[in-house]
């Protein structure tokens with residue numbers, strides 16, 4: 278059995294509704310099930326599961342996928358892990374999935390390095406004193422695997438002792454060695470070593486903090502980007518904090534690894550930090566799989582405050598919910614926790630929306646009755662709001678400007694245009710007004726009934742939307758009647774695919790006698806069609822009368838009479 282067969286086998290044996298139900302309470306809604314979306318905050322259910330096509334879709338946040346996507350997302354695991362988990366549930370014996378052998382070698386080197394540095398820490402009193410001075414507990418050292426790279430490290434020896442020979446290229450690719458004119462040298466020495474774990478938990482790199490006895494190199498040094506480690510995508514403690522972030526539905530982002538470890542030690546375990554570079558969109562995107570609520574908890578200096586503005590923009594572009602606070606009067610989280618440990622929990626509790634936070638800070642020393650200050654504030658705010666993709670949030674922020682600053686953005690044309698352009702946002706949580714309800718329900722019932730007899734088919738003109746009409750004809754003329762097969766007919770057109778999903782995921786109650794139900798719908802569609810015709814005709818009559826064209830008026834009135842008769846017949850049926 279090859280890989281794709283195994284996947285099919287698992288999909289056939291498991292029911293998506295049963296798998297989802299372990300995480301999300303579901304209610305029957307017609308042929309589908311609905312529940313509160315686990316991927317965004319909501320009070321009314323817009324998360325729909327369709328057993329017929331074995332897919333789910335949230336009409337609030339746009340999340341969609343199959344059983345594998347669901348488990349990956351909700352457990353925050355990768356595809357292989359989801360496969361293993363579901364294979365177990367399905368009772369499918371999994372042919373061993375091979376990892377990329379190169380990657381696992383590099384992970385192994387980093388794993389051995391973690392063990393080596395960890396052992397070395399116990400042996401070095403200077404490093405130990407430093408760790409004690411920082412207030413790191415034994416538990417933290419264990420949990421994070423904190424270690425020490427000695428002044429004359431013997432990592433290469435240790436690695437060679439523990440596994441068969443590695444090539445120079447492999448050693449360099451691990452990020453722990455450099456090749457200096459053909460000689461392999463260790464990259465880290467006389468540094469406290471903090472392992473960086475992937476979201477799956479394997480060590481992929483290190484942050485090395487210089488010891489006071491060492492005056493070579495920067496204070497913090499990270500592993501370089503390697504085939505398994507990319508600073509742009511990874512965050513410190515993304516693995517250690519993942520469960521708590523999901524549980525509390527809040528991710529705290531701070532500046533450095535020592536802040537993260539101190540916070541964990543004080544019971545705040547939903548916290549991560551970027552790795553020496555500024556926060557990136559990719560990092561936010563990855564952590565947003567656990568929670569869409571982001572609290573930016575940066576240092577109290579100017580750089581820290583500029584970082585909040587940057588973070589707000591990135592988070593807003595990703596349609597997340599950004600919050601902010603800071604460590605004032607303390608330099609950073611670490612110092613605050615040492616001097617006033619209870620303060621951090623209070624600050625988290627009282628977190629401000631990042632927008633209000635930034636705006637209040639900005640206008641603190643401005644006099645908004647002065648034209649120059651007013652204009653610069655308006656420009657500042659407009660520049661921020663360009664990044665807000667969510668129309669509801671955009672309106673909310675505009676309100677805040679009025680409340681906090683007692684100013685409006687003015688009826689500046691460019692701003693108004695901006696809000697209009699930003700409205701159509703696929704990931705936004707504003708649900709579109711549902712149009713063509715009856716027509717979509719008809720198509721859904723037709724698909725589910727699998728009947729294609731003449732009595733339930735309609736003339737395509739009964740459908741007012743051109744796209745629905747096209748799709749109806751495709752379904753009518755296709756030899757396929759299986760629901761999943763029909764869904765596939767529209768896969769090549771993104772618009773039709775979306776519309777098809779919407780049709781299939783409708784929560785229509787289906788009668789035992791689906792044919793009779795279709796018949797009733799057919800009548801209603803006919804009535805709707807005739808009413809539309811009538812309306813169009815009455816406009817034409819008005820125009821003819823206006824232009825005194827009595828002949829034309831006469832002709833149209835006869836037609837209207839006929840239409841009225843038809844409509845009466847339908848109503849009496």
Ligand SMILES: [Zn+2]
Pocket residue numbers: 314315316317324335336337338339340
């Ligand atoms: Zn959702």
